[in-house]
Amino acid sequence: MLIAVSTVVPAQRIVSTDGTLSEIICGLGLQPKIVGVDVTSTFPAALKKLRQIGHNRNISAEGVLSLNPDLILVNSKASLNPKLVGQLKQTGKKVAVFDHEYSIEGTKKLIREVGAYFSKEAEAEIMVKKIDRDLAAVKRGRGSKKVLFIYARGAGTLMVSGEATQVDRMIRLSGNKNAATGFKEYKPLTSEAVLAANPDYLLLFEDGLKSLGGVDGLLKVPGVAHTKAGKNRKIIEMDGLFLMGFGPRVGAALAELSEKIR
Structure with missing residues (x-):
């Protein structure tokens, strides 16, 4: 409208x-x-x-x-x-x-x-x-993979995406599950919450992962290395506008996200 x-x-x-x-x-x-x-x-x-x-x-x-x-x-x-x-x-x-x-x-x-x-x-x-x-061309999953999106701006600013966010919608459209449930929008990341969610994949913006020092830096965040995603180094990084912009490239973004969650 x-x-x-x-x-x-x-x-x-x-x-x-x-x-x-x-x-x-x-x-x-x-x-x-x-x-x-x-x-x-x-x-x-x-x-x-x-x-x-x-x-x-x-x-x-x-x-x-x-x-x-x-x-x-x-x-x-x-x-x-x-x-x-x-x-x-x-x-x-x-x-x-x-x-x-x-x-x-x-x-x-x-x-x-x-x-x-x-x-x-x-x-x-x-x-x-x-x-x-x-x-x-999207190859959707069967809902068996849990994905946790972490918004990062250095180790001092770490948030996880709950329900009713753009990223949550993209994860669900890919045929998978948001590992963070029971709350809407974003809340601060804690080691207890990460371990409880125990995601199969961790999803971050490219610049967010870079701000942490890459995958190795992310694995130093308390709790992350002990999750399934951390143990298997199942880390997905995507451009922010591409992933959550819901613009002309939304189909391509969904195809890429679905392909990376295998």
């Missing part, structure tokens, strides 16, 4: 506050019009060369407006400061707020709505069909 936007306006200077929206815009052929992005906008790689407006949790209206955009893209599900959208609208700038449901059908719907907003329906359908082709 497209929220608060009903008029199509030719945009020449676009600022995107969400990585998935940035990826979709590029897929529509509008990459040259993007002048600024948030830090989650990492694909295609050329976006990294654009002006950065920060992480969606700390984006400021001043930083966005300094790029003189005529259109600002917002994901209603992102962790933006609630006051930010209001501040941007008060300036008279065009703000397009899209609702993103983190599911396969929700992804297709988002792509089609963004495509319709920019009168790029044909390009949007190409992306949707690519998702269907990628999904057809």
